[in-house]
Amino acid sequence: MSDLEGFRAETRAWLEANCPPEARGPMGSEADMIWGGRDAVFATPGHKLWLERMGERGWTAPEWPREYGGGGLSREEAKVLASELRRIKAQPALNSFGVWMLGPALLAFGTEEQKKRFLPEIVRGEIRWCQGYSEPGAGSDLASIQTRAEDRGDHWIVNGQKIWTSYADKADWIFCLVRTDPEAPKHLGISFVLFDMRTPGVTTRPITLISGKSPFCETFFDDVRVEKENLVGTLNRGWDVAKYLLAHERTMIGAMGEVAGGRPVGQVALDAIGTDEAGRLDEPMLRARIAELEIDQAAFRLAMERVGDQVKAKQAHPAIASMLKYYGSELNKRRHELLMAAGGADALEWESERSRGGSAARDWLRTKANSIEGGTSEIQLNIIAKHLLQLPGA
Amino acid sequence: MPLILTEEQAMLQEAADGFLAERAPIAHLRQLRDARDPDGLSRDLWRAFGEMGFAGVIIPEEYGGAGLGAVEAGVIAESLGRTLTPSPFMGSAVLSARVLADGGSEAQQAWLPKIAAGEAILSLAVDEGPKHAPAKIATRAERAGNGFRLNGAKAFVLDGHVADALIVVARAEEGTTLFLVDPKAAGVEIERTVMVDAHNAARVVLTDVAVDADAVIGEVGNGEALLDGALALGRACAASSLTGAGDQAFKITLEYLRTRKQFGKLIGEFQALQHRAAHLFTELELARAATLGALQALDAGRQDAALAASVAKAKAGRVAELAVQEAVQMHGGVGMTDEFDVGLFMKRVRVLNELLGDAGFHSERLAQAQGF
Ligand SMILES: Cc1cc2nc3c(=O)[nH]c(=O)nc-3n(C[C@H](O)[C@H](O)[C@H](O)COP(=O)(O)OP(=O)(O)OC[C@H]3O[C@@H](n4cnc5c(N)ncnc54)[C@H](O)[C@@H]3O)c2cc1C
Numbered sequence: 001m002s003d004l005e006g007f008r009a010e011t012r013a014w015l016e017a018n019c020p021p022e023a024r025g026p027m028g029s030e031a032d033m034i035w036g037g038r039d040a041v042f043a044t045p046g047h048k049l050w051l052e053r054m055g056e057r058g059w060t061a062p063e064w065p066r067e068y069g070g071g072g073l074s075r076e077e078a079k080v081l082a083s084e085l086r087r088i089k090a091q092p093a094l095n096s097f098g099v100w101m102l103g104p105a106l107l108a109f110g111t112e113e114q115k116k117r118f119l120p121e122i123v124r125g126e127i128r129w130c131q132g133y134s135e136p137g138a139g140s141d142l143a144s145i146q147t148r149a150e151d152r153g154d155h156w157i158v159n160g161q162k163i164w165t166s167y168a169d170k171a172d173w174i175f176c177l178v179r180t181d182p183e184a185p186k187h188l189g190i191s192f193v194l195f196d197m198r199t200p201g202v203t204t205r206p207i208t209l210i211s212g213k214s215p216f217c218e219t220f221f222d223d224v225r226v227e228k229e230n231l232v233g234t235l236n237r238g239w240d241v242a243k244y245l246l247a248h249e250r251t252m253i254g255a256m257g258e259v260a261g262g263r264p265v266g267q268v269a270l271d272a273i274g275t276d277e278a279g280r281l282d283e284p285m286l287r288a289r290i291a292e293l294e295i296d297q298a299a300f301r302l303a304m305e306r307v308g309d310q311v312k313a314k315q316a317h318p319a320i321a322s323m324l325k326y327y328g329s330e331l332n333k334r335r336h337e338l339l340m341a342a343g344g345a346d347a348l349e350w351e352s353e354r355s356r357g358g359s360a361a362r363d364w365l366r367t368k369a370n371s372i373e374g375g376t377s378e379i380q381l382n383i384i385a386k387h388l389l390q391l392p393g394a
Numbered sequence: 395m396p397l398i399l400t401e402e403q404a405m406l407q408e409a410a411d412g413f414l415a416e417r418a419p420i421a422h423l424r425q426l427r428d429a430r431d432p433d434g435l436s437r438d439l440w441r442a443f444g445e446m447g448f449a450g451v452i453i454p455e456e457y458g459g460a461g462l463g464a465v466e467a468g469v470i471a472e473s474l475g476r477t478l479t480p481s482p483f484m485g486s487a488v489l490s491a492r493v494l495a496d497g498g499s500e501a502q503q504a505w506l507p508k509i510a511a512g513e514a515i516l517s518l519a520v521d522e523g524p525k526h527a528p529a530k531i532a533t534r535a536e537r538a539g540n541g542f543r544l545n546g547a548k549a550f551v552l553d554g555h556v557a558d559a560l561i562v563v564a565r566a567e568e569g570t571t572l573f574l575v576d577p578k579a580a581g582v583e584i585e586r587t588v589m590v591d592a593h594n595a596a597r598v599v600l601t602d603v604a605v606d607a608d609a610v611i612g613e614v615g616n617g618e619a620l621l622d623g624a625l626a627l628g629r630a631c632a633a634s635s636l637t638g639a640g641d642q643a644f645k646i647t648l649e650y651l652r653t654r655k656q657f658g659k660l661i662g663e664f665q666a667l668q669h670r671a672a673h674l675f676t677e678l679e680l681a682r683a684a685t686l687g688a689l690q691a692l693d694a695g696r697q698d699a700a701l702a703a704s705v706a707k708a709k710a711g712r713v714a715e716l717a718v719q720e721a722v723q724m725h726g727g728v729g730m731t732d733e734f735d736v737g738l739f740m741k742r743v744r745v746l747n748e749l750l751g752d753a754g755f756h757s758e759r760l761a762q763a764q765g766f
Pocket residue numbers: 130131132133134135138139140141163164165166167216369372373374375376377378379382
């Protein structure tokens with residue numbers, strides 16, 4: 001038995017013994033998602049246990065080094081873990097901006113002290129992070145942010161406004177882009193800082209989305225004190241950190257095109273519509289569209305895996321994340337359009353006994369943001385044209 | 395297994411690209427076409443393929459082959475897609491070699507060293523109508539004397555007009571059966587069909603063709619598994635050729651976007667074209683990943699390998715189709731001329747798409763496998 005097969009056997013046994021039944025199978029609703037944090041709420045005690053056990057092993061961040069609480073797995077081992085998690089239909093033990101975005105940036109740009117302090121609590125899901133990038137006047141043109149940080153010797157005083165800050169009202173800390181040099185060209189006067197959302201002067205106001213939910217906020221900073229030790233990377237070079245982090249964010253959003261827990265669209269359609277005499281979905285036009293989607297999903301899953309392997313082998317251009325973000329988010333939107341078509345009028349029920357809180361329609365609406373958040377599809381295409389294809393004037 | 399080529403595979407790719415660029419660039423196809431070459435392919439080039447070890451890529455070493463796998467075959471198929479080279483590679487080195495290596499008798503396997511040397515050309519005769527439908531074979535094999543009598547009509551038989559031996563898929567009483575047939579045998583009629591891409595195929599009519607019992611490859615009625623194995627490999631390699639052809643058409647197009655000027659600007663500066671190019675780039679990366687994934691699955695003997703080959707064929711087919719359409723459109727008038735190469739890519743991709751099942755055929759297979 002190869003080492004990898006040994007690892008698979010051990011992992012399988014451990015997961016069988018340690019993944020609670022409540023944390024397996026398709027998620028009932030968004031409430032099942034585990035986000036962790038100081039004020040963490042869990043759908044069931046099993047979900048809490050699942051986070052604790054996975055966090056303890058570092059398997060919420062399988063490839064991070066052990067010294068910072070991570071799993072210390074090789075890429076091949078991490079693939080085995082992922083496939084074993086899929087096998088038992090385990091729900092994610094932790095959804096975390098810390099794992100997806102901040103962690104990789106800290107590993108690349110953070111001081112030893114910052115890594116030791118922040119990474120282990122991210123792995124265990126103890127601190128929940130939010131992302132303070134966008135402002136009312138700075139969306140696609142992110143580098144034009146205006147939030148100011150004034151130097152006061154051992155600290156800064158931050159004033160300004162962020163918008164679309166996902167889960168700002170539930171997060172414990174924020175990673176935030178602030179302008180530290182208003183005279184410099186726009187990309188060269190930005191710094192990347194971290195602070196506690198309980199710091200005096202931070203307020204949030206939730207915004208309601210078309211899905212009827214309020215996952216994101218306007219976030220206001222009014223004379224907020226930020227310690228200098230919480231600068232990540234070099235002063236005024238925060239754009240480098242921001243871009244690096246965006247690549248990880250984009251890969252993560254792209255991964256939504258890969259469909260983890262959800263039921264296959266074909267099955268959902270069969271339940272709703274039934275079969276013809278030949279045993280095929282009794283809506284040939286819809287069936288063809290679903291089949292095409294399934295082909296694209298299978299190909300996309302492999303493209304994700306390949307990019308990961310290229311990154312590991314140092315054969316990948318950093319802008320390749322834009323490709324995954326673009327395709328994965330468009331794919332996820334397509335998938336939910338088909339889920340709505342498959343569900344027909346049933347999927348339109350917003351409030352009713354059997355609609356599970358209108359989850360089909362709400363999820364469908366939520367996916368429309370995939371091609372906006374983390375940089376729009378148009379921006380990803382611009383990046384591909386410029387950095388990967390080197391087209392003129394792009 | 396990482397989804398990237400190993401160092402050895404990357405070296406093979408370089409060797410294949412280098413060899414074809416020198417010996418059989420697109421000019422080679424044009425020359426055969428314009429001279430109305432009676433074979434439509436070069437036997438010398440096929441022998442050189444043998445010397446390079448390409449023709450015997452998947453053939454076991456004991457039969458004079460390189461003993462390599464599906465990924466290596468795919469690498470060569472991709473190179474052939476880039477240069478549009480007419481070659482018996484698919485019919486002989488992939489489809490026929492797979493069938494004979496998996497199921498041939500000792501006598502039948504005597505063909506393997508000849509394929510590996512680039513001396514023999516074999517073809518697999520499976521299709522019968524305009525669409526690939528291996529589950530609906532109408533060609534009949536009836537017992538006669540101590541052998542069989544074959545009746546039926548085959549179409550889209552790759553290189554059938556120059557084949558030294560045919561592998562005919564027929565239906566016997568016991569089920570699908572594969573036969574090794576001499577193209578010169580009585581009752582075999584072969585018509586060369588020059589295809590739109592100037593590559594080679596033939597129609598083969600079988601009228602009371604008598605074959606001995608030892609013409610059966612494998613066992614009577616057990617041909618399906620043999621055929622499926624060869625088709626899966628063939629489809630994954632066709633996906634490789636599609637990816638190669640699509641990618642090459644895209645490269646030519648990118649070059650044009652960087653050099654052609656209108657309205658005082660390079661046309662590559664127009665965002666409308668940039669976004670379409672970026673989209674196409676993304677699709678090509680998916681096609682590449684799906685193709686390599688299928689080839690690796692075949693080498694690993696994974697249970698889902700045949701399905702992975704269907705995913706690859708469907709995806710690469712659709713993507714290559716987009717690539718050649720965009721190539722012609724973004725070239726404007728020059729893209730429509732015979733002198734310029736992108737039209738040749740469009741023709742080749744159309745043929746490769748039809749070969750061994752188009753995107754619709756393979757999407758259907760996936761839908762059935764997923765039970766909807
Ligand atoms: C659900 C959701 C969650 C989010 N979460 C966060 C978060 O946690 N933190 C955070 O900081 N931000 C977050 N965002 C904000 C997100 O990053 C921005 O919405 C996004 O970058 C687009 O900016 P904008 O909304 O200002 O649109 P705009 O930039 O005004 O874009 C409007 C339209 O113009 C197009 N456009 C703009 N520039 C170009 C160009 N150069 N070429 C072609 N087309 C162009 C865009 O593609 C878009 O279609 C979130 C957004 C959503 C929807």
